[in-house]
Amino acid sequence: MLEARKKHARFLFLFIFPAFIIYTVFMLLPILNSMKYSLYTGDGLIPTEFVGLDNYVRLFTEERYSVKFWNAFRNNIKFFVIVTLIQNVMGFFMAVMVSRSFKGNKFMRKLSFLPTTLSVLVVGYIFKLILNPYYGVFDKFLEMIGLESLILPWLGDPRTAIYVVAIAVSWQFFGESVLFYTSGIDGIPESIMEAARIDGASIWQEIYHIILPSVLPIVGIVTILIFIGDFTQFDIIFAMTGTRGDPGYSTDLFGSLFYRTAFASSERGGWGTGMGATVATMMFLIVTVGVGIFLYFFSKKREELEK
């Protein structure tokens, strides 16, 4: 028996080792190493001069850094709030409808997930072209139905651009929320729904007292996934408003800020590797703290509901 255990131990190691090493070295360690680089400064690709927390001090006190950082922070929160409202709130009600039994219900489930499978880059480009002021189909459509007064320079106006970008992302990932919520609703035992209906519960009562409590953990998962995705989102900005988050940095998110500061030349907004790593570390902190807050909030809510 002991012999067999020893043999197992060897294979245990052999089987786990390759996946463990690749995953650790190329996924987890790079984040830790980037934190290390944030403590160094230098002109080359690899910063060599140790400066302690100086990069952080400069990020928050020197205007050329701090203005961009807080701008991206504000934009990112705005972006996250819009996407969450659309995907979580509208997505939830859509899921309630999709999960009813009706003709074509299977087809709708399949179709709703389709946009999620596309590349974010392509979705960004499609929306950019559709909203183009010269040949975009959307403005032409508004003209056709007599609503040309509503036409705006969608991506050209700093006041509207961030909303447009957030809607494009929501269009793409809406189906993912719908899929998650419908699978939660499918999991509710039919007998409970049936009993509620016999007692004459309205659809709103059914939603509030039965559906919402049982999908609440999924609301938590969806919110956290959106949060992580949005605070590292880059592709949609690259496609729709460029790496500087045009117009006038009004759509600059952390993802595009990180790209510019870490990987662009200094003429194009680069801040050097040390400073880029500092931005990455701050993003990691924000994401971790945010996820922690959401986990705490949703587990509290869950306890309340289970009482």
Added chain:
Amino acid sequence: MINIKRTAQRGGLYLTMILYALTIVIPLFVMIMTSFKTNAEIFRNPFGLPSSFNIDAYVNLFVISNYEKYFLNSIGVTILSLGIAVTLSALAAYAISKYKFKYNRAIYIYFVLGLVVPIKLGTIDIMITMLRLTVYDTLWALIIVYIAMAIPLSVFVLYDYIKMVPEELSSAARIDGCSEPGIFARVITPLIKPGLAAAGIISFIPNWNEFWFPLVLIKSKDNYTIPLATGQLFGQFDTKLNLVFAVLSLATIPVIVIYLLLSNYFVKGLSAGAVKG
């Protein structure tokens, strides 16, 4: 009275579903149809079907750019990285779920943690490591990163499949003198084929569409993948609209086809994850 209310509800439901379906389909429809129009027609007739299905844009695309090369690069990177990732993950998931030791749970959680770790934030170090390994600006750099990215989800999916294989099968094989790797290859693998397929298929989409790492790690045109080529060609074709739409359609159609063929895998795999998570 109740009947009228019910009918109205039904009507509202169908109307919402139709509108929802249209918001999904119209942008994709516009993209594909526009790619078959001439530039003049795009301005003259923005909504309708093209007067004739003009494939000049696609022909031009292959003449002007090295599109077939980018396509092959993407296929090579995807197959190699997913194949390796799924194999290594199956081995790890097998050891974690079948050999009892002190840290089973801890190692499992360690792997699954990767599902929420934003790997993008380690890009600076990944780039430096790739330079040191002298694979920067080669497809190998992408393959390595994509293997790492696919491991957490694959371990997560395969763990459940392997857990369901009855212990007696491995014990019986062991008594018959089968070696541990032999048990994995001849007893476990045939039984978890659906799991292997599911893991590969779910990781296929993010892998095929990934844009950030080629943007940072690839400089030579010869090593472009489809997403990077899409980004570069989009800027280059600026005013040739039908070409632009052809580029977008070509990047999209393979994914749509694969999704429609295998959608059950995606939906099942992903929703299982959501409900469990």
